[in-house]
Amino acid sequence: KNLAVVDLGGGEDLDSTEALPADLLLAAFGSKAFVVWDPRRTWDDFLFELHAGAHLTMDGVQSWTCDGAQDVISSLGGVQALIPLFRSLIAISASTDMSMGAGKDVPLPVLSHLFELLAAFIQDHSENARELLRCGGVDIVEQLLVATKKVTGSRPRNTSLFVALSLSASLADQLVNSLLLLRSACSHYVGLETKVFSRLLFNLNLWLGGLPSTCGAALHLRFLPVLAALTQMNPEKVRDCVGAREIVQILKETNTLQKGTADGNNRFEMGVLSDDASKEKLLDAERKHVNETLFGMIFEVLSSGTAPSELGPF
Structure with a gap:
């Protein structure tokens, strides 16, 4: 190729040692391959590299194809390269007050953003979905969350991940929506x-x-209605993937929780729930609502046809 350094200001070719540093002399270009950082920085036969200050002309200038992030990530180790983000950011959010600052005591939705990022990489992309399943990425994320939850009780109020999620209806909403989005994104890979x-x-x-x-x-206020609706829509899937035992376990545990106040409106019946309203523990009426919902889910699962092992003592 015929390469030349061009002074875009004066319009004259510069080949003098007085005008250019040694690494920009014409002789230095002969043995090098040049790549423009942004392929859109081309015009006719000109290549513009603003970072290095090198502007040159050559025959056959054209932009290469720009691939999307879903494809490029394969050159960085695959979609499993995203898993360390969960490890580091979940650990940070579990041990610090991840608030927005500026006087606002609003925790950042770190976990939901991570699930949304994962969904973006596997949406309609079979290779990334296959790699995430092959490397056990979902199991790793689950174990990270379980480990984080174990230290939740030793953290001050508002400064641990699960406590923050349980105190904020907006965070819980975003978490549920991000998980639904993640499930939808991988629907093409059973x-x-x-x-x-x-x-x-x-x-x-x-x-x-x-x-x-x-x-x-x-x-409870945000997850339970969604899970109950999923059970009603497809009890066979809940039976095969989860089973009735786990629902019974939560039913038992709900009745051992520290009781809240007896008075107040049932927040399950509220269309809009503020963060302040979601900070209180389950009321007596809400605990009854939870029990009835869980019993209904168990009935749906068992009615769909259950193995004898599921009908034994819980």
């Missing part, structure tokens, strides 16, 4: 969709079980 459904979205013990006494009711 194995991964089943794994996401059973280990993340419909993991009752993870989201509703073993919560410390400092937790509010937001997770």
Whole structure:
């Protein structure tokens, strides 16, 4: 190729040692391959590299094809390269007050953003979905969350991940929506969709079980209606992926939770729920609502046809 350094200001070719540093002399260009950082920085036969200050002309200038992030990530180790983000950011959000600042005591929705990011990479992309299933990425994320939950009770109020989720209806809403989005994104790959459904979205013990006494009711108020609707729509899937035992376990645990006040409106019946309203523990009326909902879910699962092992003592 015929290469030349061009002074775009004066319009004259520069080949003098007085005008250019040594690494920009014409002789230095002969043995090098040049790549423009942004392929759109071309005009006719000109190549513009603003960072290095090198502007040159050559024959046959054209832009290469720009691939999307879904494809490019394969050159960085595959979609499993996203898993360390969960490890680091979940750990940070579990040990610090992830608030927006500026005087606003509003925790950042770190976890929901991570699920949305994962969904973006596997949406309609079979290779990324296959790799995420192959490397056990969903199981790793679940175990990270379980490990985080174990230290939740030792953290001050508002400064741990699960406590923050249980105190904020907006955070719980975003979490539920991000999990539904993740499930929808991998619907084209049945194995991964089943794994996401059973280990993340419909993991009752993870989201509703073993919560410390400092937790509010937001997770119950936002997760339970969605899970009940999923059970009603497809009880066979819940039976095969989750089973009735886990629902019974949560039913038992709900009745051992520290009781809230007896008075107040049933927040399950509220269309809009503020963060302040979701901070209180389950009221007596709400505990009854939870029990009735869980019994209904158990009935739906058992009515769909259950193995004898599921009918034994719980």
